[in-house]
Amino acid sequence: MDSQKIKLELENISQSYIVDNKVTDAVIDISFSVKDSEFLVILGPGRCGKTVLLNMIAGLEKPVSGRILLNGEEIKGSDRRIGMVFQKLALMPWKTVMGNVEFGLKIQGKDKKTRQEISQKFINLVGLQGFEKSYPHQLSGGMKQRVGIARAYASSPEILLMDEPFGQLDAQTRYAMQNEILRIWETEKRTIIFVTNNIEEALYLADRIILLSKFPAHVKEIYEINLPRPRDTMDPEFLKLRKIISENTDLAL
Amino acid sequence: MTDKERIEAIQQKAKRDSYQLALLSFIGVFGFLIAWQAAVLAGWLPSRYVPMPTQIIKLFFVKITDPTPDGAVLGVHILGSLQVVLTGFLLAIIIGIPLGLLMGWYRGFDRFMSPIFEILRPIPPVSWIPITIIWMGVGLKAKGFIVFFSAFVPCVINAYTGIRQTSQVLIDFSKTCGASNFEIFYKIGIPSSMVMTFAGIRVALGNSWATLVAAEMLAASVGLGFMIQQDRMFARPDIIILGIVVIGAIGVFLTFILKKVENKVLKWRLTQ
Amino acid sequence: MNKPVIVQSEAERRAKNIRRAYAILPVISLSLLTALWFYASSSKGSNFPSPLDIWNRYLLFLEKPIRGLSLLGHIWASLKRVFIALGVAWLIGISFGILIGWNKKANALFGPIFTAIRSVPPLAWVPLVTMWFGTGEFPQILIVFIGAIMPVVVNTQVGISNVYQIYLNVGKIFNASPKQVLFEIAIPSALDAIFAGLRTSTSAGWMVVLAAEMLGGKSGVGFLITRGMDSGDYALCLLSMICIGLVGAFLAIATITLERIICPWTVKKSS
Numbered sequence: 001m002d003s004q005k006i007k008l009e010l011e012n013i014s015q016s017y018i019v020d021n022k023v024t025d026a027v028i029d030i031s032f033s034v035k036d037s038e039f040l041v042i043l044g045p046g047r048c049g050k051t052v053l054l055n056m057i058a059g060l061e062k063p064v065s066g067r068i069l070l071n072g073e074e075i076k077g078s079d080r081r082i083g084m085v086f087q088k089l090a091l092m093p094w095k096t097v098m099g100n101v102e103f104g105l106k107i108q109g110k111d112k113k114t115r116q117e118i119s120q121k122f123i124n125l126v127g128l129q130g131f132e133k134s135y136p137h138q139l140s141g142g143m144k145q146r147v148g149i150a151r152a153y154a155s156s157p158e159i160l161l162m163d164e165p166f167g168q169l170d171a172q173t174r175y176a177m178q179n180e181i182l183r184i185w186e187t188e189k190r191t192i193i194f195v196t197n198n199i200e201e202a203l204y205l206a207d208r209i210i211l212l213s214k215f216p217a218h219v220k221e222i223y224e225i226n227l228p229r230p231r232d233t234m235d236p237e238f239l240k241l242r243k244i245i246s247e248n249t250d251l252a253l
Numbered sequence: 254m255t256d257k258e259r260i261e262a263i264q265q266k267a268k269r270d271s272y273q274l275a276l277l278s279f280i281g282v283f284g285f286l287i288a289w290q291a292a293v294l295a296g297w298l299p300s301r302y303v304p305m306p307t308q309i310i311k312l313f314f315v316k317i318t319d320p321t322p323d324g325a326v327l328g329v330h331i332l333g334s335l336q337v338v339l340t341g342f343l344l345a346i347i348i349g350i351p352l353g354l355l356m357g358w359y360r361g362f363d364r365f366m367s368p369i370f371e372i373l374r375p376i377p378p379v380s381w382i383p384i385t386i387i388w389m390g391v392g393l394k395a396k397g398f399i400v401f402f403s404a405f406v407p408c409v410i411n412a413y414t415g416i417r418q419t420s421q422v423l424i425d426f427s428k429t430c431g432a433s434n435f436e437i438f439y440k441i442g443i444p445s446s447m448v449m450t451f452a453g454i455r456v457a458l459g460n461s462w463a464t465l466v467a468a469e470m471l472a473a474s475v476g477l478g479f480m481i482q483q484d485r486m487f488a489r490p491d492i493i494i495l496g497i498v499v500i501g502a503i504g505v506f507l508t509f510i511l512k513k514v515e516n517k518v519l520k521w522r523l524t525q
Numbered sequence: 526m527n528k529p530v531i532v533q534s535e536a537e538r539r540a541k542n543i544r545r546a547y548a549i550l551p552v553i554s555l556s557l558l559t560a561l562w563f564y565a566s567s568s569k570g571s572n573f574p575s576p577l578d579i580w581n582r583y584l585l586f587l588e589k590p591i592r593g594l595s596l597l598g599h600i601w602a603s604l605k606r607v608f609i610a611l612g613v614a615w616l617i618g619i620s621f622g623i624l625i626g627w628n629k630k631a632n633a634l635f636g637p638i639f640t641a642i643r644s645v646p647p648l649a650w651v652p653l654v655t656m657w658f659g660t661g662e663f664p665q666i667l668i669v670f671i672g673a674i675m676p677v678v679v680n681t682q683v684g685i686s687n688v689y690q691i692y693l694n695v696g697k698i699f700n701a702s703p704k705q706v707l708f709e710i711a712i713p714s715a716l717d718a719i720f721a722g723l724r725t726s727t728s729a730g731w732m733v734v735l736a737a738e739m740l741g742g743k744s745g746v747g748f749l750i751t752r753g754m755d756s757g758d759y760a761l762c763l764l765s766m767i768c769i770g771l772v773g774a775f776l777a778i779a780t781i782t783l784e785r786i787i788c789p790w791t792v793k794k795s796s
Contacts, residue, residue, distance in 0.1 A: 277633035375773035377732035463646030485652035501645040
């Protein structure tokens with residue numbers, strides 16, 4: 001019944017590092033596929049290697065073994081079709097909101113008028129119209145993350161990676177941003193791969209959840225979440241899934 | 254590739270890279286010296302004004318025993334300079350750092366001292382030289398005072414800034430443990446300020462060495478600064494350049510020793 | 526209705542009194558300093574000028590220029606040298622700093638020679654430079670240039686080589702070319718380090734110009750000091766020193782203001 005196209009495929013991805021002349025595995029033999037336009041969540045305990053996994057998809061690191069296929073073709077290194085939203089502050093403090101959002105387009109060499117038009121569209125999409133000339137230090141945490149999202153969207157990627165983007169926000173802002181990202185995703189459908197360590201967040205957002213083990217990471221289980229959106233965190237189905245996943249999660253002490 | 258092969262490959266690459274860089278540095282330095290030598294030999298640079306590197310090396314050995322034309326052998330000059338700089342520098346540390354720490358911690362003391370300090374600070378140490386000479390005459394005392402002053406200022410400022418940065422959380426915690434103000438100052442404030450204080454000491458060392466050279470050029474009868482100034486009178490560019498090289502070398506040496514001391518004292522510091 | 530009366534607790538009253546006491550302290554210390562000055566200058570056998578002497582000297586200066594220049598003329602002569610030297614030093618220094626900060630090979634090639642030259646105090650170059658180029662404007666500016674360029678290069682190099690990895694990652698994600706990474710990411714992020722270097726070079730340049738003038742100039746504030754020293758005109762010396770301090774402070778403020786204008790995104794904490 002799976003009629004959806006496969007957007008991204010990971011085949012036997014592994015990563016290890018050499019620390020003090022010893023080889024330390026970080027990611028062990030991970031394989032999964034990502035469907036077109038789905039909201040996929042990678043859930044794992046803290047420091048399990050999920051950022052490493054995401055870095056490999058983004059092309060920031062090269063896996064020690066395995067292949068990554070985008071639309072059926074293998075990709076090497078960072079590909080313009082894959083965009084990323086970071087957790088820690090990756091906005092350039094010396095650029096305004098507009099300057100940050102149009103950054104990718106500037107690198108691509110688009111002229112000023114086109115850049116500003118496209119960027120304005122996404123600044124409006126994330127709800128930051130009016131703040132084009134503000135600097136990052138003048139914005140709140142939630143607003144900064146929205147700029148990051150607009151920036152990633154602006155260069156028209158096919159896949160968006162999000163590395164615990166709401167991890168640094170306080171609880172209220174976090175809930176608001178979860179609704180925001182769903183709204184943005186519904187408006188401008190892209191394939192999203194979202195990394196988090198928070199079970200509720202994963203269940204609230206995901207079409208599918210890939211549960212990773214603790215360090216070094218391998219795939220423990222893949223869950224299909226068929227609850228209708230917007231999801232109710234008090235719904236018995238929701239809570240049942242939460243219990244199942246929670247019991248299956250390794251502790252990261 | 255097996256794990257072992259991977260480790261070896263990485264190590265090999267690291268070795269190759271560092272060799273390559275070392276080679277480039279070697280080429281940089283020697284290329285410079287060879288170009289210099291060649292330029293003088295070929296007449297592109299006037300040999301009356303620009304001695305060749307080989308001449309300077311020869312001169313080094315000569316000057317160790319030859320007191321002409323400036324009145325003393327190299328060793329005497331070096332000792333003369335070192336004496337003054339070390340005295341001034343050490344005094345500055347002994348007086349300046351506690352002063353800065355106290356000023357940073359005790360608000361009343363700060364209010365009393367800072368106006369004086371703020372007035373004295375923007376005046377470059379070199380311009381104190383004439384005043385000091387008026388006041389103390391020409392001689393060891395004057396030179397020492399100027400070196401002292403140029404080292405004193407950064408010591409105070411950095412100790413002050415360092416201790417002001419003490420984490421409020423640590424201070425509050427100590428208060429809940431019942432520590433007195435002085436105890437907190439001594440056990441928390443001072444160690445917290447050590448990184449900045451050492452940075453100040455490094456600046457102070459550079460300042461003292463630089464100021465000493467200037468002071469000796471203006472008013473002294475022995476010392477490296479005096480030596481190179483005199484040799485301008487005697488039109489001996491070779492001794493001047495030798496002097497410059499020695500001055501630079503000693504500066505590097507002193508900084509190196511300071512770095513070793515700093516690393517020992519600040520063992521707990523996170524290195525980048 | 527009666528206005529509510531504000532009552533202070535014992536502790537608050539004590540704190541207020543202590544604050545009042547603190548406020549007087551600077552006044553006390555400055556008065557002590559001035560008193561010390563008057564004492565030093567009026568005691569027997571002292572040739573230390575009193576504040577009154579200095580004021581008179583200032584008035585005298587207004588009437589009789591020294592070597593054809595008024596006090597302001599000498600100050601401007603020194604400043605001119607500093608500005609020219611700084612301009613060139615900033616240009617060359619920042620470019621060179623970027624080069625050796627960004628490119629490891631260039632750093633290996635040029636680094637050692639630069640470090641060697643850097644270890645020599647700028648004033649040590651004076652005898653050599655004056656022997657080669659005499660005592661005109663050029664050698665003085667050259668010496669200031671040597672003193673000013675060092676901190677610029679060092680700070681720029683540190684700034685460029687320590688760009689946050691996360692900014693470089695952003696560049697990688699967007700497939701920026703190395704040139705784009707340098708100009709769009711590395712240099713802007715290094716701007717606050719570069720400005721720290723510029724600030725240091727300004728104060729270093731001011732110090733060096735005075736010393737260079739003292740060692741053989743014909744105009745400028747440093748020259749005034751030596752002139753005063755040689756002719757026993759100690760009031761002139763002190764007057765010059767005061768001017769030196771004031772101009773130095775002004776230059777420092779000017780550089781900080783320049784930074785605030787060019788980098789509006791830096792939220793600086795006061796030191």
